[in-house]
Structure formats: structure tokens, C-alpha cells
Amino acid sequence: MLEQATKTSLTDSAADKIRQEILGKRWTIGERIPNEPTLAVLLGVSRGTVREAVKMLVSQEFLETRQGSGTYVRANFDPSGSLxxxxxxxxxxxxxxxxxxxxxxxxxxxxxxxxxxxxxxxxLLELRGHSHKPQSRQDFVERDLAFHTEMVRISRNRALTETYLFFSTSVQEIIRATLSRELPEPNLDAHHEIVRAIETGDPERAAATVRQFMAPILSELNQALGM
Structure with a gap:
């Protein structure tokens, strides 16, 4: 029996359980999955929830429906859906x-x-400047993001860079949150310290400097969430 879906966000939870079974090769590519009533019993949810979960997985191209035949596994990995x-x-x-x-x-x-x-x-840091200096918030966010994106590009890891670029919308929201004082803002000196650490050629120092750079933001979030 499949692990039953939780009550929170039942459709998402049911879809995740079905996806996990696909990734775990319970149903292989091209194989028909159980029908709606059977999945409802296996997941411990209503048929309506299963129907919505299947629709979600079809839209993410994990599954495909064939009229008069059933629902089949289309793929066992969907990076766009995960991102x-x-x-x-x-x-x-x-x-x-x-x-x-x-x-x-x-x-x-x-x-x-x-x-x-x-x-x-x-x-890029010279262009970025200080957040308190006169410039539009959007301009500052874009300049700050340009610095961080360039640092990631210098890793010369294409997969890492592409993931970060896809994630840039969320990164911009984080930067805006620091500007609105919802989160502590790493200052210009902290950014220069990252460059100095990279320039030394010491990978562990560079990694530790970025961890230290992000630590106040993570601490503030954990306090806000009572963790």
C-alpha cells in the first residue's frame, strides 16, 4: 500500500506520493497506473483529490491520459516542475x-x-554601491543580483549557474526583503570580503565567507519562525 497523503494540501500531497512511486519505478515509463478508485483507496483520499492530483501530474508531463484507455507514465523526472x-x-x-x-x-x-x-x-560592487545612497530600489536589487550572479558564473559550473538563474526571481525577493528591513542587509564590506576570499584561491575560506554572509539572515528567519 502507498503511504497515505496528509490532510494538508491533499492534492499536492497525493501528487507527490504518485510522483514518488514513479521515481521509485513502481510504475515505469509507458505503464498504465491504477484507475481513480484504486488510487483513492491506496492514498486514503477522495476520488476528486486523485483526479486533481492526476491533472497536476499530466500538466507537469509525468503522466498522460489516453482516451478510453487510462492514464500512463510519461516520464520519471520533471526538472521544470521541481524548479x-x-x-x-x-x-x-x-x-x-x-x-x-x-x-x-x-x-x-x-x-x-x-x-x-x-x-x-x-x-559590479562599485556599481552596486550602498543601499542607503539615492537610487531606486529596483536598480539596487538588479545591481546586487548582478554581483551574485557573476560570482556564481565564475564557478564555471553550467548546471549550478542555470539553476541559480532560474532561481533569480526568488533571489530578488530576498534582496527586496533585506532592503525593507524585514531581514538584515549584508553591507558592501561583506560583499568585498567575498571577493577577497575568492581571490585567495582558498575554496574553504570562500565557502565559509558566504556562509557567514548569509548567517544573519538565516538567524533572523529562524527567530521569526520560532526555531
């Missing part, structure tokens, strides 16, 4: 994910950077 769910996660999840991406990017950047890369980062 979209990541974007919809809460702010703390986004900050933790941003931290993980940037820590690894800084570590790789320390190993793979060129002197020109360091000059580019410094120029």
Missing part, C-alpha cells in the same frame, strides 16, 4: 537554497577564477 515548486516555497526555504548554491559557487570560484573575474566582481 517551479522551489520558486513557490517559503522565504526561509529560498534563503537556505540560495545559501547552498552560493556557498558551492564561491568554493568553485576560488579554484577557477581568473584575474579578470576578480576585476569584474569589483566593478
Amino acid at each position: 517551479l515548486r522551489m520558486r513557490r516555497s517559503n522565504l526561509r526555504d529560498q534563503v537556505e537554497t540560495r545559501c547552498a548554491l552560493e556557498v558551492e559557487a564561491a568554493r568553485l570560484a576560488a579554484i577557477r577564477h581568473t584575474p579578470q573575474d576578480i576585476q569584474t566582481l569589483l566593478k
